[in-house]
Amino acid sequence: MDLSEINPVLLIASLMVAATPLLLAAIGELVVEKAGVLNLGVEGMMIIGAICGFAITVETGSTLFGFVAAAVGGAVLSLLFVLLTQVALANQVASGLALTLFGLGLSALMGQSYVGVKPPSTPELNIPWLSDLPVVGPILFSHDLVLYFGIGLIAVVWAVLKYTRLGLILRAVGENHDAAHALGYKVIRIRVLAIMFGGACAGLGGAYISLVRVPQWTEGMTAGIGWIALALVVFASWKPWRVLLGAYLFGGITVLQLNLQAAGVAIPVEYLAMSPYIITILVLVILSADKSGAPASLGRIFHASH
Amino acid sequence: MIVLEKRPQPSQAWSLATPIVAVLATMFFGGLLFAALGKNPVESIMTIFWEPLFGEFSFYYRPQLLVKGAPLVLIAIGLSLGFKAGIWNIGAEGQYIMGAIVGAGVGLAFYPLEAWYIFPLMVIGGALGGWAWAMIPAFLKVRFGTNEILVSLMLVYVAEQMLASVSLGLLKNPEGFGFPGSRNFQSYASAYNAELIEGSGMHWGVVAALIAVIFAYVLLNRHMLGFHIRLTGEAPRAARFAGVNPARLILFCLGLAGALAGLAGLFEVSGPSGQITIDFNVGYGFTAIIVAFLGRLHPVGILLAGSLMALTYIGGEIAQSELGLPAAAIQVFQGMLLFFLLAFDLLTNYRLRLALKEVA
Numbered sequence: 001m002d003l004s005e006i007n008p009v010l011l012i013a014s015l016m017v018a019a020t021p022l023l024l025a026a027i028g029e030l031v032v033e034k035a036g037v038l039n040l041g042v043e044g045m046m047i048i049g050a051i052c053g054f055a056i057t058v059e060t061g062s063t064l065f066g067f068v069a070a071a072v073g074g075a076v077l078s079l080l081f082v083l084l085t086q087v088a089l090a091n092q093v094a095s096g097l098a099l100t101l102f103g104l105g106l107s108a109l110m111g112q113s114y115v116g117v118k119p120p121s122t123p124e125l126n127i128p129w130l131s132d133l134p135v136v137g138p139i140l141f142s143h144d145l146v147l148y149f150g151i152g153l154i155a156v157v158w159a160v161l162k163y164t165r166l167g168l169i170l171r172a173v174g175e176n177h178d179a180a181h182a183l184g185y186k187v188i189r190i191r192v193l194a195i196m197f198g199g200a201c202a203g204l205g206g207a208y209i210s211l212v213r214v215p216q217w218t219e220g221m222t223a224g225i226g227w228i229a230l231a232l233v234v235f236a237s238w239k240p241w242r243v244l245l246g247a248y249l250f251g252g253i254t255v256l257q258l259n260l261q262a263a264g265v266a267i268p269v270e271y272l273a274m275s276p277y278i279i280t281i282l283v284l285v286i287l288s289a290d291k292s293g294a295p296a297s298l299g300r301i302f303h304a305s306h
Numbered sequence: 307m308i309v310l311e312k313r314p315q316p317s318q319a320w321s322l323a324t325p326i327v328a329v330l331a332t333m334f335f336g337g338l339l340f341a342a343l344g345k346n347p348v349e350s351i352m353t354i355f356w357e358p359l360f361g362e363f364s365f366y367y368r369p370q371l372l373v374k375g376a377p378l379v380l381i382a383i384g385l386s387l388g389f390k391a392g393i394w395n396i397g398a399e400g401q402y403i404m405g406a407i408v409g410a411g412v413g414l415a416f417y418p419l420e421a422w423y424i425f426p427l428m429v430i431g432g433a434l435g436g437w438a439w440a441m442i443p444a445f446l447k448v449r450f451g452t453n454e455i456l457v458s459l460m461l462v463y464v465a466e467q468m469l470a471s472v473s474l475g476l477l478k479n480p481e482g483f484g485f486p487g488s489r490n491f492q493s494y495a496s497a498y499n500a501e502l503i504e505g506s507g508m509h510w511g512v513v514a515a516l517i518a519v520i521f522a523y524v525l526l527n528r529h530m531l532g533f534h535i536r537l538t539g540e541a542p543r544a545a546r547f548a549g550v551n552p553a554r555l556i557l558f559c560l561g562l563a564g565a566l567a568g569l570a571g572l573f574e575v576s577g578p579s580g581q582i583t584i585d586f587n588v589g590y591g592f593t594a595i596i597v598a599f600l601g602r603l604h605p606v607g608i609l610l611a612g613s614l615m616a617l618t619y620i621g622g623e624i625a626q627s628e629l630g631l632p633a634a635a636i637q638v639f640q641g642m643l644l645f646f647l648l649a650f651d652l653l654t655n656y657r658l659r660l661a662l663k664e665v666a
Contacts, residue, residue, distance in 0.1 A: 040455065080645065089310070089656065090648040093394055093455070097595055098644040105637030112632055219634075224463050231456045270471035277460040281446070288452040303310065 011255060016147060017213060019251025021046070021205040021222075023150045025229035026236070026243045027157055028201025033233055034161065035194035036174035036297035040096025041081050043226025044103025045199045046206035049074040051107040053207025054217045055114055063122045067146060067207050074203020075196045077103055082192050085301070092299050104220060114217045122146065122212050144212055146204070151244065153201070158240035170194065174295035177302040187302050202226065224277065231280050237293030246283075253279055310656040320654040325600055325607070328646035329614070335646075336639045345629050353629060354621030354636075367620050369507025373578050375616035376511040377402070377570035379609055381594035383518045384563030386603040387525075391538040393559045397443065397458025398567040399591025400465035401436040405568020406575040407465075407472055408435025410488060410582050413497035414477055417489065424496040428572060429510075436568015437561050439465065444560035448553040454560065462591070473584050488582035491575070499577030511573030515612075518566060522605040535559065567591060593619075596644045615640065 025042050032039050052073030057066030077099065084095040122144040161167035170190060173180045177187045209225065210217050228250060236242035257272040265272070333355075337347030358367035381398045388395045409432030416424050443457040472478075477488040491498045502508045526532035538545040538555055546552070570590065579586050597615050601607030622636030 084645065084648050088649045088652040090651055094599060094644075095648055097396060098641065098648055101592060101596065102638065102641030102645060105634055105639075105641045108634035109632055109638055112634065224460070227456060227459050231453075231460075234453065234456075268471060268475070270467040270474075274464045274467040277463045281442075281452075281457050281460050284452050284456060285446055285450050288450050303312065 011252075011259060013143070015248060015251045015255045016143065017251075018254045019247040020147050020150045021208045021213060021225055022229050022232060022250055023154065023244060023247035024205035024208060025202045025226055026232040026247060027150075027154055027240060028198035028205075029229055030233050030236065030238060030240060030243060031157060031161075031170070031201075032194050032198035033298055034174045034238060034295055035170050035191050036177055036295050036300065036302075037085065037191050037195055038092045038096065038299040039078070039081055039099070039195060039198055040093060040230065041078070041099025041103065042096075042198075042202050042229050043222055043224065044100035045074040045077050045202035046103075046209070046222045046226040046229075047107040047220070048077045048103045048110075049203025049206030050210035050221060051111045051114070051206075051217060052203065054119055054210040055110065057119050057207075057211055058114060058117055061120055063120065063211060066119075066211060067204060070203040070207030071200040072203070074199040074201070074206065076199070077106075078195050078199025078202075081199075082195050086188050086192055086195075089301050089303055092301070100226070108219045111217050111219065115219075117217065119211055119215050121215070146208055146212065150204075150208075154240050154244050161240065171295070174297055177297045177300070181302070181304060191302075202229075205229070228276070228280050231284055235283055235287055237287070238295065239293065250276060250280070308658055308660060310652070311659050313655055313657055316654045321602065324650045324654060325602065325611070325647060327650050328600070328643060331646040331650070332639065332643045335642060339635065339638065339642075340631065343631070343635060345631055350625055350629060350631060353625045354618055354639075356621075357624050358617055358620040361624075367624070369501075369505060370620050371613065371616050372507035372512045373509070373616075374619045375612045376509070376515040377574055377590045378594050378597045378615055379515040379612035380511065380518055380570040380573075381563075381567045381591060382597035382601065382608045382612060383515075383522045383605060384566035385594055386598040386601070386605075386608055387522065387535055388559035388563050389539075389598055390526075390603050391535045391555055391559055392542065393556055394455045395440065395443065395458050395560050395563050396455055396595060397440070397460075397462045397591070398563065398594055399587060399589065400458070400462035401439045401564040401567035402571035402574075402591045403462075403465040403469050403587050404439040404571070405432040405436035405565075406571030406582065406586065407469060407477070408432060408438075408568070409572030410491075410575050411472075411477060413491065413494070413576065414489060416497070417494060420496045422496070425499070425510075425576075428497060428576060429569065432568045432572025433565040434568070436571065437565040439568070440560045440564020441557070444557050447560075448556055454556075458560075466587070469582070469586065470584050473582050473586075477582050479581075486584055490581045491577075492580050497576060499573055509573065509577045511570065511577065514569055514573065516609075519605045519609050522608075526605065531558070567594075593640060596640055599644060599647055 025046055029039065029042055049070035053066040053070030056069035057063050081095055081099050084090040085092050124144050161171065169185055173185060173187050173190050181187050206222060209222060214221065232243060232246045232250065235246045253276050257275050261269050261272050333351055337351050340350040341347040358364060358371065381402065385395060385398055409428045412431035413424060413428040439461060442461060443454040446452040446457055447454045473486045473488060479487060479489045499509050499511065526536065534545065534550045534555060537548065538550055538552065575582055575586060593615060597608060597611045601611035618636060618640060625631040626633055
C-alpha cells in the first residue's frame, strides 16, 4: 500500500469528471421535481442516453452529434413517462420504475453491436497558457467541454428558478398545482416540458459516462448513478448549487475508492466498491429530517376535475 | 375532443380486463419489435407463449415453469403488500441475494455433517437474511423518515458486492481449484433443495410460494392487519384517524417482503442454481415488481402473473436458441408489459368521453 501514489491534483481533476454525470442527471431531476413530478426513471433515461450517445458518436465520429443524440434519446424516453403520468394519470412511482426497467432492456438491445468498440475521444479544452499552469491548469482548464456545460447548466437553472417569470411559474406548479391551474397556467404542459428537460439532462449524463468517463459501452453501465442522482436532489434540498456540491462530494468518494483500490489498501475491493452506495444511504439519513425544501405537490397526480 | 371523466368508483370490469388487454398489446407491439429485429413476429410470439406449454419439448419446459415462477410469485407477494400500503420496497433483488448468502452460509457451516435439521435451519437463515436486509430501509424510514425507495435500491448494489465478496472469499469452495463460487449443494444431500416429485420441477420453493399466496389472501381479506394495509394505501388520512400505526405497518410490510425474497433466494441457491456464484442473481427481484403490478397486487392475480412471466422467461430462452432473438429483447418485452398495464389502468379509474371543447 502506497498512499503517496495518489496525486491530489489528479484526484481533484478526475473527481470533477466522475461528478459530471451525476450533476447533469440531478439538475435535470431537480427541475422535474420543482415542477411537482417525481420521475424515478432517471437510471433508465441515463442508460438510453449512454447508448444513443455512444452509437451516434461511433457512427458519425462526432462527439457533438453523440451528445445531442443522447439528449434527444433521454427526452424521447421521458415522453413515455409523460404518456403514463400526465396523459394516463398513472402512479408516478410505478411509472418511473417501468421507465427504468424498460430503458435498461432497450439499451441492452440497442447496444449489442457496440460492445468492445472504442469511441473517438471527446475534445478537451486547451488554452495555450492557462492549461499548462501547474495545479490550476489540470483542475480548471483542461477538461472536456461537457463538464463546463454541466456547471453552466447549474448556474442557468439557478438563475431561471430564482429570477425569471418562467421559474416562478414552474415553482408555482410544483407547489400547488390546483392554484396554478386556477391562475390559468397550463399545469400539464409545463410539467411535460420539465420532464423532457429532465430526460435530456439524464441522457447527457449517461452519454458522459459512456463517452468520457469509461469510455466504452457495457450493459447496465450506469450502475445506479441515476438512483444516486435522485438521492442527490434530496441531499441538495432542491437547491441547484447544492447539487453541484453534492455531486462533487459523491464524485470524490467514487474516485477516492478507485484510487484506494489501485493503491492496494488492505480493505477488500468489494467493500470499497460498495462505499458510494453506503455513503448515499448515510447522507440520506442525515438529511431526511429536513423536508422543508420539497415541492408541496411532489408526486401528486393532477387532473383538472379533482 | 376526448375528455377524461373520473369514475365515482373504480370499474371492477376494467380492473380485471386491464392485465389481459395489456398482455395482448404487449404481444402486438412485441411482435412489431421482433419484426424490426428481422424475425418473424408470429413465429416469435408463438415460440414464447406456445412452445413451452404445448411444443415438442414441453415435457422439459413445463417443470421449468414452476422453477422460474416460484421465486417471482414469492417475491411479488411480499412486494404487493407494501405497494398496497404505499410502501415502495424496490430492493427485493438485494434481499433475495442476502437470503441466499445467509441460508447457504448456514448450510455450508454444517458441511459435511448429514442431518435432517440442516435444510430447515437454512430456510430460517434465508428468511432472516432477507428480513434483516429489508429492516435497514424499514428502520431508517420509521426512525428518520428516510426514503425507502432509494435506500432499498442502494442496498441492492451493496448486496451484489457482498455476493462477489463471499463467492471469492468466505463461502468459496475450498476444493474448487481456485474458481470463485461455493460448494455445490447438489452433492450435499442434507442441504439440497431437491425436487419433491421427480421431473415435476416441484421443489420446496414452489410449496412456499403457494403457501404465501394463501397466506396473503387470508391476510388481506380476513384479517384486521390486511384491512389496515388496504386502508393505508387507499385513504392514508382515514387510516390515521382509525388508529393505524404507520410505523408498525412499515416494519411489517418491508420485513415480510424481505423475508419472502430471502426465502426465494435460499430455495434458488440450494436447488435450481445449486451454488453461490458472483452472478447467481438474475433479476427476479426486479421482474417481481412487474409481476406484482400485473397481478393487480392481488394474491391470485400474482400467481397467474408469475406463471405468465415465467413463461416469457422460458419462451424467451427458447426463442434465443431457436430464432436467435437477443436476450435483451425479452427484457424489453417484459418492460413493455408494465408500461401497457399502467397505461390501460387509466380506464379503471376514468371514463373516456367525447365532448365538445368548452369555453374556459
